[in-house]
Amino acid sequence: MIPFAGWNLPVEYSGLLAEHKATRQAAGLFDISHMGQIRAQGKNALSCLESLLANDPAKLKDGEGHYSFITNEQGGVIDDLLVYRLSPDDYFLVVNASRHPEILQLLKKHENPQVRFSGNPGTAAGMALQGPQASAILAQILQGAPLPRRNHIAQFTIFGATVLIATTGYTGENGYEIFSDIPTGLKIWAALLETGKPLGLLPCGLGSRDSLRLEAGLPLNGQDLSPEISPLEAGLGMFVDLNRPRTFPGRRVLEKQKESGSPRICIGLQGQPGQPPPRHGYPVFQGGKQIGVITSGIPSPTLGHGIALALVTTPAPLCGQDVEFEVRGRRVHAKVSARKFLKTK
Amino acid sequence: MNTPDNLHYAKSHEWLRIEKDSGTVGITDHAQSALSDVVFVELPKSGRVVKQGEVIATVESVKAASDIYAPVGGTILESNETLSSDPTDRVGSFGLNPIHLSLRAYYPLQITLPP
Numbered sequence: 001m002i003p004f005a006g007w008n009l010p011v012e013y014s015g016l017l018a019e020h021k022a023t024r025q026a027a028g029l030f031d032i033s034h035m036g037q038i039r040a041q042g043k044n045a046l047s048c049l050e051s052l053l054a055n056d057p058a059k060l061k062d063g064e065g066h067y068s069f070i071t072n073e074q075g076g077v078i079d080d081l082l083v084y085r086l087s088p089d090d091y092f093l094v095v096n097a098s099r100h101p102e103i104l105q106l107l108k109k110h111e112n113p114q115v116r117f118s119g120n121p122g123t124a125a126g127m128a129l130q131g132p133q134a135s136a137i138l139a140q141i142l143q144g145a146p147l148p149r150r151n152h153i154a155q156f157t158i159f160g161a162t163v164l165i166a167t168t169g170y171t172g173e174n175g176y177e178i179f180s181d182i183p184t185g186l187k188i189w190a191a192l193l194e195t196g197k198p199l200g201l202l203p204c205g206l207g208s209r210d211s212l213r214l215e216a217g218l219p220l221n222g223q224d225l226s227p228e229i230s231p232l233e234a235g236l237g238m239f240v241d242l243n244r245p246r247t248f249p250g251r252r253v254l255e256k257q258k259e260s261g262s263p264r265i266c267i268g269l270q271g272q273p274g275q276p277p278p279r280h281g282y283p284v285f286q287g288g289k290q291i292g293v294i295t296s297g298i299p300s301p302t303l304g305h306g307i308a309l310a311l312v313t314t315p316a317p318l319c320g321q322d323v324e325f326e327v328r329g330r331r332v333h334a335k336v337s338a339r340k341f342l343k344t345k
Numbered sequence: 346m347n348t349p350d351n352l353h354y355a356k357s358h359e360w361l362r363i364e365k366d367s368g369t370v371g372i373t374d375h376a377q378s379a380l381s382d383v384v385f386v387e388l389p390k391s392g393r394v395v396k397q398g399e400v401i402a403t404v405e406s407v408k409a410a411s412d413i414y415a416p417v418g419g420t421i422l423e424s425n426e427t428l429s430s431d432p433t434d435r436v437g438s439f440g441l442n443p444i445h446l447s448l449r450a451y452y453p454l455q456i457t458l459p460p
Binding site for chain 2: 011015016017020207210211276277279298299301328
């Protein structure tokens, strides 16, 4: 167990590699109760969210969700989040644990009789069921109720309680995120473990959560995203909507970056088997000159060599080109690649 | 946890086995299980002179790189080459068993053995 944004979270249950493999080949169950669950309700909920979020929540239909950002005036990322529309005046936001209190406070500044924000840290349970067997396992618990489509959310009654299930995740696998009250969450966790065990499900900790997300090329706030890194620099411009009338913090900066290019860009790196793996903070070189730094790096359990996301100055080296990163004083060869390292679902 | 009596232990989880005029250094069972699945090991070259407390090796798991410190000063006589020369099959393989690093340090040494 390690401290994580005010929570104690397990790095691993049975072992990082076993958990990683289980999620890729069968199913993994992750406790994500630390993630902030925020509800925005009222007639002005949409209007308020439109003025704060980088992706346009007005695009969402009932039961639909998308990835978005809360940016600062400099266009940097305060947090990346998932925004779901439950109904025209009821939105559900899932934010990072470390940013939960800050975002709730920021949202509450906009509270009025027409919009209310709720969801204090530690008041709800969340879990992610991910992997090729996730649908089969969850279907047994739901006894045939149809599951939401990819990036959609729906309300269910499980053990007599109202539960939200979204077809989203952070592993690159097909999967679900399940949000409920805490006593119900405990029951669902136990039921999923029992149902999933014969199919190869393992409970998974933070360690495999990180290795799975990086193989899928998904960013981690605090490493690949930060108040000093914009979504465009992170290569996530497709989740920033600049074709709408409403403004949001940092919009001007992001527009400028879109027009004339950002000074830095996030690239993927792939190392070689038998070489030390890339890690967060290692400098990256091209032709002997430092061009940037690794923001996330691991030895990929699936690929058998190092993979990394690196933030480098533009013009950045292209896919297939050679770069180096520095490990303990020596340079190690790597190739620039797409950020999605694994062909996932 | 396996802690054989014939070994001396450092607070940083290395062990030292004193032989006739040299010693062998490794990492404890506890350190190995804390590191979990080891995917890469970097060992020192023989002939290198090291001080007590100096980083002599690095063991990498998926989650982190962990340094191994010299429990005593001396000259590296030999590293367990089979360990570092072929880590490729280790990187890709799942569920690798914990391993013992085995380096030999020259002895007698400036020993302040931990209690």
